Amino acid sequence: MKEANKDPEPTHVERPTDELADPLSIEDAADLTQRIIENIEHVIVGQHDAAEHILTTILAGGHLLLEDVPGVGKTMLARSLARSIDCSFKRVQFTPDLLPSDVTGVNIFNQKTHEFEFQPGPIFGNVVLADEINRAPPKTQAALLEAMEEEQVTIDGTTHDVPRPFTVIATQNAIEQDRTYELPVAEIDRFMKKLSLGYPNPEDESEVLRRVVGEHPIRRLDPVASASDIRRARATVSQVTVREPVREYVTRLANYTRDHGQLGVSPRGSIAVLRVAQARAILEGREYVVPDDVKLEAETVLSHRVRGTSGTMGGEEGKAVVQAALDNVPVE
CATH class of the missing domain: 1.10.8.80 (Magnesium chelatase subunit I, C-Terminal domain)
Known part of the structure; x- marks a missing residue:
């Protein structure tokens, strides 16, 4: 009898550096978190608790789901975090016509070398903003599942590791339910936290208006930490x-x-x-x-x-x- 056809075992592409990071001291890790939170608050007003929640999510190696009405600062919070850390930031605008390969990447045939070359998608970033994730159909949403759980993406039998640290911050439209898709339970469970920012109080909103007159403060935000700092802080957290x-x-x-x-x-x-x-x-x-x-x-x-x-x-x-x-x- 012929042996039944089997899917080939995935080929694994190793990370360039896969060493365990040296942990920071408790004091240095605590100082790092405060620097990042204070930096975020140069842009985001009145959301100290949210800044702490987003940072503890990253230090715990998790992913964050932000659900709220439009215009309360969900995307700006994610951008402020990414600008505070000197790391790669990728943004995916989820739309009904977005394909899974638009997120993960695709193998493209190179006419010169006569070989297929992998073109990575935006999932290959340290901080990935999945903007309005529930506007894309479930098949496209599911493109994030492997990366969120295993920090890798498998394309045509080859497994590619995402960079470390790796965090997905997804925003979700909570208003136009008739124009959105419900997130699968398996995906919801992969988000370590779910936050809602809410409307600012009058004093905080007035301060927001003062800050954005002229150049937006996000443009002047400089990094106060590196990707290596986050890896070392994560090692501290694990201990x-x-x-x-x-x-x-x-x-x-x-x-x-x-x-x-x-x-x-x-x-x-x-x-x-x-x-x-x-x-x-x-x-x-x-x-x-x-x-x-x-x-x-x-x-x-x-x-x-x-x-x-x-x-x-x-x-x-x-x-x-x-x-x-x-x-x-x-x-x-």
Whole structure:
């Protein structure tokens, strides 16, 4: 009998440098985070908590979903972060006609060499802004899945690593639901956090107007950190101590959401909480996680992973389930 045809094993293209970064000290890592946050606030007004959330996401090696009404600064927040770090920034405007290859890249035949050459897409950046991600159909949205989970992209059987650090910041239109596509659950679960900025208060909005008269402050924003700094800070985060009582607390929170929602938090979500709590400890200058770190991060990390009784992912129902878990699950 002939052996059944099998897909060939993917060929792996190694990173030019795949060495483990030397961790920063706790003090240096905390100082780095403060420099980046202060730099972001040269452009973004009244969003200190959001700046902290976006930075802890990057230090924890995760991805961020920003959902809100148009014009409140989602894209500008992502750009300010990218400008604060001396690294490659790529932007993808998601539209209904966008193809998966427009995101990941494609092999093109070179007439001179008579060989196929890989032309990388915009996914190959340190910070990738997926603008209005829900305007593209699910097939195109799914082009991000492998890169977000495994930090690699497979094209025609060849696997290409994305650069490190690698973070996807996606914005999502929350208003024109009839002109958008719902994100698959598998993709939502790959976003470590989901944030909503909201409208600024009158004082902050007045300050925004003052700053943008003339040249926009984003044009004057200089980097205060390098990609190497972020890799080293991530190494520091990974060494932050998480003791057994904290791990058990996160497990109980996750199980509460599974018992009180149609779909609860996945193990990936539990891992995300711990990683972000480690990053939060660095912001506070600590080398260990305390339960308050978990409580501070739980809503942004867990709510969008919970499907409430109405069948809707996240939203107010998801937040209510997570808040109930925080209120009812004891710290032991």
